[in-house]
Amino acid sequence: MVFKERTFYGEAPEGVAPPAQADLETRVANCLATVDGLDASDxxxxxxxxxxxxxxxxxxxxxxxxxxxxxxxxxxxxxxxxRIAVV
Known part of the structure; x- marks a missing residue:
């Protein structure tokens, strides 16, 4: 078996999406999921x-x-x- 370093279009996968950006999205999404009176499933x-x-x-x-x-x-x-729409 040959070990080959993981890449995504020539860059390390960790370098593709900045961790801070993904972390910010996650923190906001987690916050929305816990807000009373808000169904954030969509x-x-x-x-x-x-x-x-x-x-x-x-x-x-x-x-x-x-x-x-x-x-x-x-x-x-x-x-x-x-840009949340009300239905």
Missing amino acids: VSVVSKGNTILLSGTVATIEEAERAEEAARTIEGVAEIVN
């Missing part, structure tokens, strides 16, 4: 730098606002782009 979280994009659907405008407020409480979040 909400997705994507980060680009310190900007968080919230998208998906919720049942009421209050839930969309609650999701944005909760995301703002996470350390490292500088801006929120809220």
Whole structure:
């Protein structure tokens, strides 16, 4: 058996997505999952730098606002782009 170093398009897999970016997404998503009065099962979280994009659907405008407020409480979040639709 020959050992071959893992790469992703010539770079180490760890270098593809900055750990801080993935960590920020995870922290925001975990926060949304625990907020009372918010069903975030159809909400997705994507980060680009310190900007968080919230998208998906919720049942009421209050839930969309609650999701944005909760995301703002996470350390490292500088801006929120809220594209959550109410269905």
